[in-house]
Amino acid sequence: MSYEITKTVEGEEVDFKNPSPKFYEAVGGEKGMRELMHNFYEIIYKSDISNFFPQDKEAFDEIALKNTNFFVQLCGGPKIYEEETGGMDLDTYMIRIHDDFSIAEKARIEWLGCMREALESYEMDEELKADFWDYCDKFSKLTVNSFPQKREFNPYH
Numbered sequence: 247m248s249y250e251i252t253k254t255v256e257g258e259e260v261d262f263k264n265p266s267p268k269f270y271e272a273v274g275g276e277k278g279m280r281e282l283m284h285n286f287y288e289i290i291y292k293s294d295i296s297n298f299f300p301q302d303k304e305a306f307d308e309i310a311l312k313n314t315n316f317f318v319q320l321c322g323g324p325k326i327y328e329e330e331t332g333g334m335d336l337d338t339y340m341i342r343i344h345d346d347f348s349i350a351e352k353a354r355i356e357w358l359g360c361m362r363e364a365l366e367s368y369e370m371d372e373e374l375k376a377d378f379w380d381y382c383d384k385f386s387k388l389t390v391n392s393f394p395q396k397r398e399f400n401p402y403h
């Protein structure tokens with residue numbers, strides 16, 4: 247599997263689709279999903295973007311748990327994240343959560359790298375893994391909210 251990362255383009259509409267419930271089944275249902283997200287957050291904790299997250303382990307674990315509940319629901323498991331959104335549409339709420347942080351393309355690539363590392367150890371139908379990856383690649387573009395300033399350098403003015 248190639249774990250392709252497509253580039254975020256500022257202002258471009260992002261067409262994404264939620265992961266197939268078949269991925270959820272293949273990863274081992276709720277228990278398997280919890281394991282995957284646990285592994286992912288262990289990797290995040292040691293990554294170059296760990297500074298985005300709480301340094302205190304208890305607070306960090308709380309975020310990891312919320313994220314896990316989100317992914318369980320997103321992938322077709324029980325709706326255990328729903329009440330967090332205060333009635334807001336899940337995708338809109340998720341984008342809003344990330345707006346509190348300044349997330350550039352570089353951080354997104356690192357985040358995806360952590361997800362790749364967590365996913366790599368799973369043996370399953372590559373098509374299902376690719377389906378989940380595609381969601382991560384696309385949706386993560388919507389969390390990017392910091393773009394390089396276009397500067398025109400003209401030495402004669």
Ligand code: HEM
Pocket residue numbers: 295298299300309312313314316317330340343344347349353354355357358381382383385386389
């Ligand atoms: C597919 C893409 C992504 C999804 C589905 C996702 C999902 C989530 C979820 C569910 C939470 C917990 C929200 C809550 O508190 O209830 C969260 C928090 C967070 N995510 Fe993401 N995320 C994604 C990409 C990213 C990326 C690319 C970054 C880059 C740094 C990032 C950084 C964070 C941070 C900093 C927090 C909050 C930590 C805090 O509240 O202290 N996320 N994310």
